[in-house]
Amino acid sequence: MLKLQIGQIVEFYSNSCCVVSEGKEFKCKIQGRINLVVGDLVEIELSSVSNSSEGLVIKRLDRITALYKSKEKVKKPIAANISHIGILVTKNPKTNLEFIDKWITISKIASIEPFIIFNKIDLLPNGAFREDQKIYERLGIKTFQISAKLFINVDELKIYLSKRTTIFVGNSGSGKSTLTSAITGKEILSKALSNNQGVHTTSVSTLYHTDQMKIIDSPGVRDIGIDHLKPKEIILGFPEIINYSLNCAFPNCSHQADAGCEVMAALKNGDIEESRYNNFIFLSNREINE
Ligand SMILES: Nc1nc2c(ncn2[C@@H]2O[C@H](COP(=O)(O)OP(=O)(O)OP(=O)(O)O)[C@@H](O)[C@H]2O)c(=O)[nH]1
Ligand SMILES: [Mg+2]
Ligand SMILES: [Zn+2]
Known part of the structure; x- marks a missing residue:
């Protein structure tokens, strides 16, 4: 039977x-x-x-949401049925802003809410993430500053994660497993930072349930492939650029040198962050750059 x-x-x-x-x-x-x-x-x-x-x-069963990346130009699913993506950002290992903007872009395209977790604040002077935090909070992206290891601000993050399904993503060693363990109370091996580099590095994504939430701990990545996205789709990861582009004088404005470009005007007066603009242009033109 x-x-x-x-x-x-x-x-x-x-x-x-x-x-x-x-x-x-x-x-x-x-x-x-x-x-x-x-x-x-x-x-x-x-x-x-x-x-x-x-x-x-x-x-x-049908997927409610699906997050994709590309690997060697082939589109591959990373996880399904998630509502949020927590992007872990650290000074060591150093997370660059292009990496953050790529994750924001693939999550927005998948209708999954991105947010940022600045981790390992116990190792840093106060305000070490202030500049980066400003860039993303201006866009309405939620940010947290935590120490997964010392449980600093982890309770506040737990409240935000309640009733949601979240995947943690980030570079190897940024603290995804340490944070998953701090939140779920489950014992999860974390990557040892010793001569034994790579021991306990996460090799497969795992979903953990608690009564309040679901968390997926994923393997660390140095970069995230977005070749499956068409250059014209990239703007979906840059809502502030969409906003200003609606008022450009020409509908096919490239937002690079065109007369009457409201995006360029907003960049000049500081309403659009330089790093965001540069990443937008770089990612939109990447087929030409390659
Ligand atoms: N000082 C400090 N160390 C931390 C913190 N969070 C994580 N670590 C340390 O950073 C190292 C890497 O942590 P992991 O949780 O294994 O990192 P990961 O992102 O899961 O790494 P991968 O599985 O390789 O992707 C471990 O030695 C942790 O103890 C933190 O908030 N403060
Ligand atoms: Mg891990
Ligand atoms: Zn323009």
Whole structure:
């Protein structure tokens, strides 16, 4: 006898996965060639007689949201059914603003809310992130300044994450696993910063449930591929540029040297941040640059 249940993928490997359904974890094989990713909702087939913790994924339900990146020019899903992306930003390892703007762009295009977590403030003088914080708060992007290790401002972040499904993204060593552990109370190994570089670095995305929220801890990346985005789509990651571009004198304005360009005017008087403008131009023109 077989029974069917709905569950959510909490870890996905190349041809098997771990699914949580009705509060229980099942190691599942996958029927056929269903394309799956962490966060997917699936129908699983279980044996109704045995109390086994094994099952078979037979169907994927429609995704409410899906976050994509590109790898070697191929579009790949990173996670499904998430509402928020927490971008971890640190001074060590150094996170650059282009990396942040790329993540904001792919999340806005996926209708997922991005926010920024400045981490490791215990190692820094007061106000070390003030400039970066100003750039993003002006855009209405929520920011937090925390120490995942010393639990500074983690409670405030927990309130924000309540009832949401959030994926933490960022460079390797930025503290995603440390923060996931601080929030969920689960023991998660973090990357040791010793000669043993790379030990306990996260290798697969894992979804953790608490009563209040769901968190996905993802492997660190140095860069995020966005080749699947067309140059014209990039502006969707730059709402302040959309705003000013609506008043440019020419509808096909390139926002670079054109007469009557309101974007250039806003850049000159400081209403648009230079780093945001430069990243917008760079990412929009990247096919030409490559
Ligand atoms: N001082 C300090 N160290 C931190 C903080 N958060 C994380 N760390 C340290 O930074 C190192 C990397 O932390 P991880 O949580 O493993 O980083 P990660 O982003 O999960 O790394 P990957 O899994 O490789 O992507 C560990 O040695 C942590 O103890 C913090 O707020 N303050
Ligand atoms: Mg990790
Ligand atoms: Zn313009």
